[in-house]
Amino acid sequence: MSSAVAGTSARRVVISITALFVLAPILLITYQSFLTAPFFDPKAQLSLWAYEFVFNEPDFWRALGTTAMLAVGMTAISVPLGALLAFLMTRTDMPGRGGFEPLLLVPIFLSPIVLAFGYVVTIGPVGFITVWWKQYFGNPFWDIYSFTSLVVIAGLTHAPHVYLYASAALRSLPGDLEEAARVTGAKPGRVAMDVSLPMITPALLFSGVLILFLGFEVFGLPLILGDPQGLLVLSTYLYKLTNKLGVPSYQLMAVVVMVIIAVALPLVFVQRLLLRTAQRFIAVRGKGSRTNLVALRAWRWPAFLLIAGWFAGTVMLPMTGLVLRSFVSSWGLGINVLDVLTLDNYIELFDDSEVVSAIVNSVGIATIGGALSIGCYTMIALAQHRWPSAWVRFADYIVMLPRAMPGIVAGLAIFWVFLFTKPLAPLRTTLLAVWVAYTLVWLAYGLRLVQSALLQVAPELEEAARVTGAGLGRAMRDVTIPLIKHGMLAAWLLIMLIFVREYSTAVYLLGPGTEVIGSLVVSRWGSGAVDIVTCLSCINVALISLGLMVTLRLGVKLHG
Amino acid sequence: MADLAVDNLRIRLGGNEILKGVSLTLRRGEVAALLGPSGSGKTTLLRAVAGLEQPYTGTITVGGTTVFDGAAGINQPTEARGLGFVFQSYALWPHRTVAENVAYSLKIRGVAADVQRDTVQKSLDSLGLGKLGHRFPHELSGGQQQRVAIARALVYGPTVVLLDEPLSNLDAKLREEARAFLKELIERENLAALMVTHDQSEALAIANRILLLNGGVVEQAGTPQDMYNAPETLFVAEFMGSNNHIEGKIMGMSDGRASIRIGDFLLDGQARCAPEKVGQAGSAVIRLEGVHVAEGSNGGQNHVKLDLVTSMFLGHTWEHLFRGPGMTIRTHHDGPLSSGAHWLHLPADRVWIF
Numbered sequence: 065m066s067s068a069v070a071g072t073s074a075r076r077v078v079i080s081i082t083a084l085f086v087l088a089p090i091l092l093i094t095y096q097s098f099l100t101a102p103f104f105d106p107k108a109q110l111s112l113w114a115y116e117f118v119f120n121e122p123d124f125w126r127a128l129g130t131t132a133m134l135a136v137g138m139t140a141i142s143v144p145l146g147a148l149l150a151f152l153m154t155r156t157d158m159p160g161r162g163g164f165e166p167l168l169l170v171p172i173f174l175s176p177i178v179l180a181f182g183y184v185v186t187i188g189p190v191g192f193i194t195v196w197w198k199q200y201f202g203n204p205f206w207d208i209y210s211f212t213s214l215v216v217i218a219g220l221t222h223a224p225h226v227y228l229y230a231s232a233a234l235r236s237l238p239g240d241l242e243e244a245a246r247v248t249g250a251k252p253g254r255v256a257m258d259v260s261l262p263m264i265t266p267a268l269l270f271s272g273v274l275i276l277f278l279g280f281e282v283f284g285l286p287l288i289l290g291d292p293q294g295l296l297v298l299s300t301y302l303y304k305l306t307n308k309l310g311v312p313s314y315q316l317m318a319v320v321v322m323v324i325i326a327v328a329l330p331l332v333f334v335q336r337l338l339l340r341t342a343q344r345f346i347a348v349r350g351k352g353s354r355t356n357l358v359a360l361r362a363w364r365w366p367a368f369l370l371i372a373g374w375f376a377g378t379v380m381l382p383m384t385g386l387v388l389r390s391f392v393s394s395w396g397l398g399i400n401v402l403d404v405l406t407l408d409n410y411i412e413l414f415d416d417s418e419v420v421s422a423i424v425n426s427v428g429i430a431t432i433g434g435a436l437s438i439g440c441y442t443m444i445a446l447a448q449h450r451w452p453s454a455w456v457r458f459a460d461y462i463v464m465l466p467r468a469m470p471g472i473v474a475g476l477a478i479f480w481v482f483l484f485t486k487p488l489a490p491l492r493t494t495l496l497a498v499w500v501a502y503t504l505v506w507l508a509y510g511l512r513l514v515q516s517a518l519l520q521v522a523p524e525l526e527e528a529a530r531v532t533g534a535g536l537g538r539a540m541r542d543v544t545i546p547l548i549k550h551g552m553l554a555a556w557l558l559i560m561l562i563f564v565r566e567y568s569t570a571v572y573l574l575g576p577g578t579e580v581i582g583s584l585v586v587s588r589w590g591s592g593a594v595d596i597v598t599c600l601s602c603i604n605v606a607l608i609s610l611g612l613m614v615t616l617r618l619g620v621k622l623h624g
Numbered sequence: 625m626a627d628l629a630v631d632n633l634r635i636r637l638g639g640n641e642i643l644k645g646v647s648l649t650l651r652r653g654e655v656a657a658l659l660g661p662s663g664s665g666k667t668t669l670l671r672a673v674a675g676l677e678q679p680y681t682g683t684i685t686v687g688g689t690t691v692f693d694g695a696a697g698i699n700q701p702t703e704a705r706g707l708g709f710v711f712q713s714y715a716l717w718p719h720r721t722v723a724e725n726v727a728y729s730l731k732i733r734g735v736a737a738d739v740q741r742d743t744v745q746k747s748l749d750s751l752g753l754g755k756l757g758h759r760f761p762h763e764l765s766g767g768q769q770q771r772v773a774i775a776r777a778l779v780y781g782p783t784v785v786l787l788d789e790p791l792s793n794l795d796a797k798l799r800e801e802a803r804a805f806l807k808e809l810i811e812r813e814n815l816a817a818l819m820v821t822h823d824q825s826e827a828l829a830i831a832n833r834i835l836l837l838n839g840g841v842v843e844q845a846g847t848p849q850d851m852y853n854a855p856e857t858l859f860v861a862e863f864m865g866s867n868n869h870i871e872g873k874i875m876g877m878s879d880g881r882a883s884i885r886i887g888d889f890l891l892d893g894q895a896r897c898a899p900e901k902v903g904q905a906g907s908a909v910i911r912l913e914g915v916h917v918a919e920g921s922n923g924g925q926n927h928v929k930l931d932l933v934t935s936m937f938l939g940h941t942w943e944h945l946f947r948g949p950g951m952t953i954r955t956h957h958d959g960p961l962s963s964g965a966h967w968l969h970l971p972a973d974r975v976w977i978f
């Protein structure tokens with residue numbers, strides 16, 4: 065009995081630590097929201113004052129309203145666009161499908177803030193395209209800093225999320241359903257509308273809620289594109305609130321965080337519910353026989369141009385602009401690009417010790433930190449593995465909670481936890497705090513990657529080790545872990561990409577020793593250092609591209 | 625003393641009671657077959673003995689040690705029970721070679737590397753796998769994989785082995801060879817083997833004792849001869865062998881004999897039902913080989929004249945299908961029969977009336 069108990073208590077310890085790790089920041093935020101001053105202030109008292117203050121702020125309501133409109137607006141663009149991309153890619157004879165396949169998911173791995181910089185330097189008021197346009201056509205018809213631009217850019221860049229789920233659903237559709245419709249006389253367009261679309265409704269519904277949820281979380285795009293016009297969403301409102309009253313107004317920030325969590329949490333659970341339905345739908349259908357592709361005929365090239373245009377607008381345009389801007393010394397009306405080309409920006413970059421350590425830290429936190437995070441996620445997944453117990457159901461809910469905390473919120477919460485817990489205080493200014501925040505924010509995602517690898521392990525393989533005499537821990541070490549090694553490697557690569565991309569989580573933790581590329585560009589953009597920001601962004605994109613190439617090269621699927 | 629004893633074991637899974645009080649004992653040199661229809665709880669019982677499922681009451685004793693006792697709160701973990709287990713899927717570890725698969729249990733027990741190597745080689749040799757030690761499981765045929773699974777289960781010398789449908793993944797020809805091989809191995813190694821199967825002919829061939837499981841209880845246990853020749857319930861009678869089933873009305877019962885009426889045919893047989901059933905609907909069961917074609921007969925006790933409907937050539941014999949009012953009878957016979965009606969004899973000592 066002893067070894068079974070030992071195994072069980074190890075599981076309990078892991079789950080308890082996870083719960084502590086997740087709940088401590090949330091409880092601290094909740095506590096802080098009911099105080100009249102920051103928690104470290106001896107004069108702080110329990111009260112509803114902060115709630116009253118925030119709820120009487122017109123700016124808060126405006127930010128909430130803007131957030132809702134942004135979320136709905138971008139959903140309205142992403143879902144139809146993503147579904148169309150998925151249909152064209154999986155179901156038609158559109159030319160160039162094979163080449164687009166890996167490219168379509170790229171925007172998911174690009175940092176939104178980097179994309180936003182890219183848009184600013186190309187189609188912003190003095191962007192390359194804008195300047196060029198002015199020379200030939202006069203004033204441009206667009207305004208990058210308008211709400212409409214924000215919605216359109218957010219919608220275009222989030223379409224791959226929809227594509228991901230819609231294409232998976234379409235691939236699992238048995239082709240004979242569509243062929244049956246063709247036989248009865250329906251044209252391809254009709255088939256898509258009458259058969260394919262209704263069959264993937266659960267997947268679309270899920271991705272709709274996902275985009276809505278991501279819309280509530282966006283930070284980078286509105287920070288860069290909304291700020292000049294004073295356009296605030298909840299996350300940027302929170303960011304601006306830091307010094308509302310002249311002193312750190314933690315209590316007000318805590319209230320805003322509570323509002324964000326209160327909106328996000330139900331969306332997280334709705335997603336969970338919808339995902340189950342969508343997966344059941346897919347599972348029941350099973351793998352369909354390979355079908356004849358829908359012939360687009362005259363529409364082949366227009367369809368190709370649509371996808372190429374989308375990719376050009378969402379990835380190529382901002383990235384090209386960004387790279388170009390990083391190689392020019394200055395830019396404005398009447399300047400010839402060839403006259404101002406230079407490497408100085410990059411050379412100067414490496415004189416800036418903060419920038420250098422940001423790059424080193426980013427790489428370190430992605431590789432070593434990412435490996436450690438996967439180690440933690442694996443421990444949690446193994447603690448839950450094949451253990452029918454109330455503890456596991458509890459852990460299932462616990463790990464969902466951080467999803468309701470956007471990066472900026474989680475970063476703030478971890479910052480507070482390190483400030484609040486005296487023994488941890490010295491670690492606040494180290495990379496460890498950043499790593500903890502990253503690990504927390506991506507807990508649900510990373511755990512799912514490991515869990516899906518564990519699902520592939522047949523239970524008898526582990527049981528066979530048990531009956532031949534191995535204890536629980538030994539069986540996991542000798543059988544389970546070797547069998548999920550490839551899954552763990554894939555998870556590590558994906559987490560690495562995501563940690564390099566991450567920008568909002570480390571914003572509040574930024575300080576000497578804790579700078580990473582993401583948080584540094586946010587702060588440098590605030591001080592107007594465009595040269596450094598574009599160079600750093602390019603380095604960020606280069607690192608991600610490198611990671612993506614390795615990942616694809618190793619045959620890892622970009623979606624867990 | 626029994627090497628394996630299970631007493632009154634009860635298990636609930638997903639809210640359903642799967643085993644409802646199962647008991648059995650097993651000694652060295654014995655093969656007990658756990659027989660039953662799919663879903664009757666055979667695998668569950670085997671897994672419970674190995675500690676892979678958690679009963680809520682009952683006791684399990686292995687080699688005199690109580691490994692599970694619901695009332696006393698004893699529950700030894702799987703790895704401490706010292707059993708051999710052969711999984712239905714074989715469950716060979718794909719990331720280890722054949723030799724590493726087999727050696728694993730020795731490695732865990734801290735056996736010296738050279739002793740490990742010798743023991744594994746001896747075990748592989750005895751199973752005809754001598755040269756395959758360096759291969760990976762996916763490089764083996766189904767029959768070889770099965771032998772590796774057996775080697776892995778036996779290499780550390782457990783007295784009790786549990787086998788979950790070990791032959792079901794082999795094709796029909798190979799299965800008969802493996803059956804004989806397995807029986808010989810168990811007798812040679814003097815093991816106590818509990819083997820799950822859903823195939824009654826396999827159970828009859830390999831087992832010293834059969835436990836027929838039905839809906840989570842042991843419907844009947846006994847030697848293969850008992851189970852085949854003296855079924856106590858309709859379920860057992862129908863599960864073993866190939867049968868004719870005739871519905872009728874039970875007319876009378878005395879001295880262990882009963883008679884049943886089908887239309888105006890009165891059939892005598894051995895009573896297997898309670899006296900209260902007289903006057904009520906009942907069933908008669910007779911094995912295919914119990915029915916004789918009574919050529920040249922013109923009636924008599926338990927003789928009935930039925931029309932030949934169709935005939936099938938089975939190789940070593942013929943199977944004929946007869947039909948008459950209220951009954952369909954199949955029987956084996958040495959040769960073909962002319963079409964038309966034939967007299968059939970259903971001897972009273974081969975007929976069971978339930």
Ligand SMILES: Nc1ncnc2c1ncn2[C@@H]1O[C@H](COP(=O)(O)OP(=O)(O)O)[C@@H](O)[C@H]1O
Nearest residue numbers: 637638642660661662663664665666667668669
């Ligand atoms: N983990 C489980 N949860 C719920 N029911 C189960 C579980 N495992 C098996 N069962 C049920 O228990 C019954 C017996 O299963 P099993 O022992 O595998 O049958 P057999 O091996 O005789 O075919 C089946 O009805 C099966 O559906």
Ligand SMILES: [Mg+2]
Nearest residue numbers: 666667668820
């Ligand atoms: Mg079974």
